[in-house]
Amino acid sequence: IGTPPHPGPVTVVSSVLTQVFETDGSFVAPANGGYFDSPNPSDGSVNARVPDSDKRDVDAAAEAASRAFVGWSKTTRAERSTILLRIADLLEARIDEFAAAESKDQGKPLSLAKEVDIPRACHNFRFFATYILHMEDKKTEMDGVSLNFVQKYPVGVAGLISPWNLPLYLATWKLAPAIASGCTCILKPSEFTSVTCWMLCDIFNQAGLPRGVVNMVFGLGPKAGAALVEHPDVKLISFTGGSATGEIIYKSCAPRFKKMSLELGGKNANIIFADADFDKCLATTMASSFRNQGEICLCGSRIFVERSIYSKFLAAFKQKTEQLVVGHPSDPSTQVGALISKAHLDKVMGYVKLAQQEGGVVESGGNLVTNVVNGSGGYYMRPTILTGLTSTSRCAQEEIFGPVVVVIPFDTEAEVLEFANSTQYGLSASLWTTDLNRAIRISSSLEVGTVWVNQWMVRDLNLPFGGSKASGIGREGVPYSFDFFCDERAVMIAL
Numbered sequence: 001i002g003t004p005p006h007p008g009p010v011t012v013v014s015s016v017l018t019q020v021f022e023t024d025g026s027f028v029a030p031a032n033g034g035y036f037d038s039p040n041p042s043d044g045s046v047n048a049r050v051p052d053s054d055k056r057d058v059d060a061a062a063e064a065a066s067r068a069f070v071g072w073s074k075t076t077r078a079e080r081s082t083i084l085l086r087i088a089d090l091l092e093a094r095i096d097e098f099a100a101a102e103s104k105d106q107g108k109p110l111s112l113a114k115e116v117d118i119p120r121a122c123h124n125f126r127f128f129a130t131y132i133l134h135m136e137d138k139k140t141e142m143d144g145v146s147l148n149f150v151q152k153y154p155v156g157v158a159g160l161i162s163p164w165n166l167p168l169y170l171a172t173w174k175l176a177p178a179i180a181s182g183c184t185c186i187l188k189p190s191e192f193t194s195v196t197c198w199m200l201c202d203i204f205n206q207a208g209l210p211r212g213v214v215n216m217v218f219g220l221g222p223k224a225g226a227a228l229v230e231h232p233d234v235k236l237i238s239f240t241g242g243s244a245t246g247e248i249i250y251k252s253c254a255p256r257f258k259k260m261s262l263e264l265g266g267k268n269a270n271i272i273f274a275d276a277d278f279d280k281c282l283a284t285t286m287a288s289s290f291r292n293q294g295e296i297c298l299c300g301s302r303i304f305v306e307r308s309i310y311s312k313f314l315a316a317f318k319q320k321t322e323q324l325v326v327g328h329p330s331d332p333s334t335q336v337g338a339l340i341s342k343a344h345l346d347k348v349m350g351y352v353k354l355a356q357q358e359g360g361v362v363e364s365g366g367n368l369v370t371n372v373v374n375g376s377g378g379y380y381m382r383p384t385i386l387t388g389l390t391s392t393s394r395c396a397q398e399e400i401f402g403p404v405v406v407v408i409p410f411d412t413e414a415e416v417l418e419f420a421n422s423t424q425y426g427l428s429a430s431l432w433t434t435d436l437n438r439a440i441r442i443s444s445s446l447e448v449g450t451v452w453v454n455q456w457m458v459r460d461l462n463l464p465f466g467g468s469k470a471s472g473i474g475r476e477g478v479p480y481s482f483d484f485f486c487d488e489r490a491v492m493i494a495l
């Protein structure tokens with residue numbers, strides 16, 4: 001990995017191909033010489049020129065990663081841990097710079113990038129770095145006949161593909177365990193948000209990560225991404241993104257027998273019972289609805305409220321939603337920034353229109369915000385509450401992935417469980433009740449990978465993270481990521 005050129009007003013993001021055993025690795029221009037514009041969501045200007053990489057760039061990255069694997073897979077856990085911890089320290093020292101770049105590239109409030117995205121990226125490196133120092137492999141003894149143990153070994157070159165909503169956080173959620181496992185990797189970040197991953201290469205270099213251990217190929221999903229999934233030397237694919245893309249990747253991996261981890265879309269339920277702590281529930285529901293412009297896979301976009309408190313909840317929720325400040329991401333008072341792209345904004349606004357066609361009511365929002373910057377640039381809309389829809393309506397079934405929620409009353413536990421489990425998705429749910437038995441009963445019946453009770457978005461990396469149904473396949477976290485990035489060998493010694 002070479003030192004990136006100093007970013008000018010428009011960042012030139014280069015394909016980064018690390019070369020093993022060379023003293024001077026460098027950022028390499030895409031083989032076809034092409035670049036495309038990546039917009040700044042806050043004003044529609046060009047933020048970065050992103051390499052339009054193709055199969056030739058993936059081939060070169062795979063060659064570098066395969067060569068590096070020979071050495072990296074033989075390093076000790078302590079050696080890998082030391083480098084990962086150095087990466088975390090170096091990143092932490094540059095939080096302000098990375099947060100500013102993330103906010104500019106993605107449209108999220110700068111405060112959020114600074115308080116959540118970049119610190120969590122640092123935490124990813126530290127968490128996996130320290131875990132490998134303590135992990136134990138299984139050993140058994142068969143009554144004096146055989147002494148058995150399990151050896152974990154890295155699978156090889158890992159293909160990592162990440163989305164645009166939490167760019168650095170989700171890229172490092174894959175990079176950290178892949179490197180810690182002894183795999184080498186090729187990351188393809190989202191074409192909408194390449195900048196902070198590109199900046200991270202500089203840190204890898206400074207931390208002394210050997211060349212070729214991490215390679216980045218920037219570009220479009222169906223081109224660079226597909227070439228990565230199809231490459232014969234890439235042994236596994238860790239993908240986070242939409243379920244439709246997950247399906248394409250699943251099909252492409254199947255005949256190649258690649259290991260896969262798919263973290264996909266969601267349509268998560270917030271289930272609010274009348275006995276919940278109302279104020280805490282309201283404050284948390286505001287966050288779970290609209291944080292990061294609702295562009296978090298774990299946002300609760302279907303809010304089911306027990307009928308006896310439905311009117312009270314809706315009135316309070318509306319009032320708070322109307323107070324939210326939609327503004328420029330760099331403004332400290334901003335609570336809701338810009339959506340990722342014009343196309344995405346159009347898609348989300350299309351659901352508001354659809355809701356009205358489906359007989360729904362726009363209780364709050366539903367309109368564009370056009371006065372944030374001078375001129376017409378920027379992809380802003382008011383946080384939106386929809387009511388009057390059934391749980392089977394398209395707005396309550398399909399992932400909107402923006403600041404739009406549907407609020408629906410329910411009468412019984414059985415009914416709300418049916419509502420909650422009725423979508424194709426199964427990522428997470430947030431359940432609000434002070435009745436412990438009910439919390440356990442309902443949690444046990446939700447078809448999701450994560451249930452939060454009286455809270456939301458608490459992340460413990462010791463727990464399995466992933467989705468059920470169309471929300472994904474596999475689990476990541478500790479030790480699950482190591483089960484994925486490593487294979488296991490059982491060794492049995494006769495006594």
Ligand code: NAD
Pocket residue numbers: 161162163164165166170188189190191219220221222223224225226229240241242243245246248249263264265266296297399401427467471472
């Ligand atoms: P996306 O599926 O459009 O793209 C994700 C990544 O896949 C990008 O890097 C893209 O370039 C690449 N890609 C696209 N087509 C490809 C192909 N044919 N082959 C290989 N790679 C390809 O998703 P997005 O719009 O970037 O992200 C939003 C989606 O991600 C939402 O559905 C959201 O719920 C989901 N998401 C899930 C989680 C989770 O942990 N489950 C976390 C964040 C986001």
